[in-house]
Amino acid sequence: MFQANVFDQKVALVTGGGSGIGYAIAEQLLRAGARVFIAGRKEEKLKKAQESLSQLGQCAYQVCDIRDSEQIGQLVAFIKETAGRLDILVNNAGGQFPSLAEDMAEKGWNAVINNNLNGTWYMTQAMAKAFFIPQKQGTILNIIVNIYRGVPGMAHTGAARAGVDNLTKTLAVEWSKYNIRVNAVAPGIIQSSGLENYPPEMLDGLAETIPMKRLGTTDEVAWLCAFLVSPFAAYITGETMYVDGGQRLFGQQFQL
Numbered sequence: 001m002f003q004a005n006v007f008d009q010k011v012a013l014v015t016g017g018g019s020g021i022g023y024a025i026a027e028q029l030l031r032a033g034a035r036v037f038i039a040g041r042k043e044e045k046l047k048k049a050q051e052s053l054s055q056l057g058q059c060a061y062q063v064c065d066i067r068d069s070e071q072i073g074q075l076v077a078f079i080k081e082t083a084g085r086l087d088i089l090v091n092n093a094g095g096q097f098p099s100l101a102e103d104m105a106e107k108g109w110n111a112v113i114n115n116n117l118n119g120t121w122y123m124t125q126a127m128a129k130a131f132f133i134p135q136k137q138g139t140i141l142n143i144i145v146n147i148y149r150g151v152p153g154m155a156h157t158g159a160a161r162a163g164v165d166n167l168t169k170t171l172a173v174e175w176s177k178y179n180i181r182v183n184a185v186a187p188g189i190i191q192s193s194g195l196e197n198y199p200p201e202m203l204d205g206l207a208e209t210i211p212m213k214r215l216g217t218t219d220e221v222a223w224l225c226a227f228l229v230s231p232f233a234a235y236i237t238g239e240t241m242y243v244d245g246g247q248r249l250f251g252q253q254f255q256l
């Protein structure tokens with residue numbers, strides 16, 4: 001599947017493609033021939049990523065907060081003007097902060113739900129209506145988190161990502177008539193820029209709670225993502241695949 005022409009003529013959008021897992025996904029898609037757009041909130045981060053990704057193929061960036069419908073509209077217009085179509089949407093942008101449920105402020109809860117559930121939905125509906133539905137073709141991939149046993153210590157993101165997990169199933173059915181596939185990937189703990197948002201002591205000893213005794217790499221997530229949006233996964237839809245070294249099945253995820 002990693003032959004250089006798998007995504008020839010295909011246009012992809014990776015949200016949060018300026019760093020970490022999103023960057024690694026953009027890289028895999030470019031290596032296999034796609035034209036790739038990356039989006040995020042911070043221009044400097046996007047610009048730097050675009051400069052290095054452009055060594056692999058055609059890559060452009062646009063500042064876009066996935067919670068802002070107006071900015072999403074501008075992103076739609078930019079992709080239409082420059083590429084004329086979109087084949088692949090990877091909803092990777094997201095994040096949260098660790099907090100016990102009882103300590104969460106309303107504003108914090110809403111920020112995380114808005115970012116991960118509402119933002120993902122706004123982006124998905126906009127891209128489907130502008131491109132996938134009229135084209136009668138497209139594939140959507142949602143990056144969530146390991147929600148298999150709940151998400152103790154981050155209840156807001158557990159609730160938001162479970163919403164996206166279920167949305168994945170619903171849209172896979174509703175939009176099958178438009179030849180749109182919708183899947184999700186649930187990473188375990190991945191050694192990426194995202195982990196800089198957590199105090200190091202919170203990450204201490206986490207590898208021991210994973211059957212494979214190590215964190216995952218961004219490439220290990222990106223390889224699965226590239227497969228799921230490729231023609232090699234043509235009959236897979238409504239699926240959530242875990243890439244977690246077995247974490248969901250074993251051990252303690254959180255000190256109660």
Ligand SMILES: CCCCCCCCC/C=C/C(=O)SCCNC(=O)CCNC(=O)[C@H](O)C(C)(C)COP(=O)(O)OP(=O)(O)OC[C@H]1O[C@@H](n2cnc3c(N)ncnc32)[C@H](O)[C@@H]1OP(=O)(O)O
Nearest residue numbers: 094095096097098105107108111112115153194195197198
């Ligand atoms: C446990 C298991 C470990 C296990 C550790 C390992 C887990 C690995 C699994 C997952 C890993 C990843 O996802 S790694 C990816 C991580 N990447 C990210 O999180 C980056 C993106 N995240 C964000 O942008 C932010 O976290 C998010 C809140 C979602 C959106 O930011 P906004 O700019 O909209 O919001 P802010 O203005 O910053 O904050 C809004 C309110 O949210 C609350 N808030 C924000 N940050 C807060 C914080 N650190 N602590 C408390 N409360 C906070 C406050 O109420 C804020 O209001 P005020 O009080 O008024 O300010």
Ligand SMILES: NC(=O)C1=CN([C@@H]2O[C@H](COP(=O)(O)OP(=O)(O)OC[C@H]3O[C@@H](n4cnc5c(N)ncnc54)[C@H](OP(=O)(O)O)[C@@H]3O)[C@@H](O)[C@H]2O)C=CC1
Nearest residue numbers: 016019020021040041042065066093094189190192193194
């Ligand atoms: N690393 C891990 O262990 C795990 C990560 N994940 C998930 O994978 C995804 C990628 O995380 P990772 O690469 O590790 O971490 P990063 O923090 O590096 O990536 C998050 C990306 O999302 C973008 N982003 C966040 N909020 C918004 C927004 N409202 N609008 C647009 N872009 C946004 C950020 O860009 P910018 O700052 O420019 O807005 C950033 O590029 C996230 O959804 C994360 O929660 C899931 C499980 C485990």
